Amino acid sequence: MNDIVRFDVSDGVGVITLNRPERLNALDDAMHPALDEAFIAAFRSKEARAIVLTGAGRGFCAGADLTRLDRLAEGRGTNYDVPRPGTLSTAYAGLGLSADTASTYTFPLAMPKPVIGAINGPCVGVGFVLAAACDVRFASTTAKFGAAFPQRGLPAEAGLAWLLPRLVGRNFASDLLMSGRMLGAEEALRIGLVSRIEEPDALLNAAIAYAHDIAANSAPQAVRLIKQQLFDGADESFGDAARTAHDLLIERLGSDDFVEGIASFREKRPPRFADL
Structure with missing residues (x-):
């Protein structure tokens, strides 16, 4: 397993950890295939009956790394390398999953196991998509959510405009997507984006305990x-x-x-x- 995305299993629970803490776990070109690899490992694991997705350090995922955004801007999108939904990437071929949801940003939707997002800090852009694709989200008191797409001149990516209204309603989804503003953990809990708030040092254990309960009893x-x-x-x-x-x-x-x-x-x- 690639060190920039870890997958660990214990007592029925698999933990996927985005591991570029010095960059708030922003996704660069190398991190995409590493995340695919971790998702596939979680999918195939016989021991892991529930999955927790989190970030190392003080961030969940700060979105696309600037080096990646710079490359895409230079190519004006001609070098965008994420397959169009409906077309499986070679990484996910042969798994028997829907080509609509089995992608790097939305694989939690395709995963037949429950995926709990442990949002431990900034969760922005495609990081927001990853979190929204999880089945349940816990947040630390330091979590911050933001779509950020309009500030980059972009539409809501990877089906987020479909997912978010179904989580928080059209009014809040319109607010968050069109303004791109940041919201904290308390507001995220109030509008239903997250289910629980924990102190930073208790978040991961709380998410794992919840996942373990599902793994053991469901x-x-x-x-x-x-x-x-x-x-x-x-x-x-x-x-x-x-x-x-x-x-x-x-x-x-x-x-x-x-x-x-x-x-x-x-x-x-x-x-x-x-x-x-």
């Missing part, structure tokens, strides 16, 4: 289905979502996981669910 296959329901339901009618839920329920009532879930509850013991 059936991985059920979590995968729920995650897909949440994503698909954003554009479905209630009736369509309810019919899908009914069909999935009938299917899962015949599963070994359902039998195990009832047995473990009755016997007051940890469940032994099947892997993905």
Whole structure:
């Protein structure tokens, strides 16, 4: 595993750490393939049933590194190297994932496991996209969020204009995306962008503990289905979502996981669910 993005697994939880603390974990050209590699390792890991995504040092991800932005500006975008959604990069080929979501910036959406963002500091630009793509976000008291795209003359990147209204509503999403302003952890909690705020030295442990609870007590296959329901339901009618839920329920009532879930509850013991 590349040192600029680490992947570590312990007790059912995988932790992906962006590791350029001297640059607030800004993504340069070398960091993109390293992040792809870490996401793939997390996807393939049999031990990791839940994933935490965080940054080393005092930042989560300060967006694209200026060296990368300079290169793109010099080429006026002709050298932009992120595949168009719908086209899988070679890194993600063969994993059986949707080409719409399996990309460097939005892979948490494609991951069949829950991804918890531990936002430990500045979270800007494509870093904001990474955080928004997580299933749940915890923030430290020092976290700051900002889209920054309009200040660079750019639109909201990588589907953020679709994701953000579904997290915080159209009004707040319009405010944040069009102004590009920074908001702190307290405001992020108030508008529903994050679920919890922790002191900086407690954040990662809190996120890992939450992830471990899911890993230990929730059936991985059920979590995968729920995650897909949440994503698909954003554009479905209630009736369509309810019919899908009914069909999935009938299917899962015949599963070994359902039998195990009832047995473990009755016997007051940890469940032994099947892997993905």
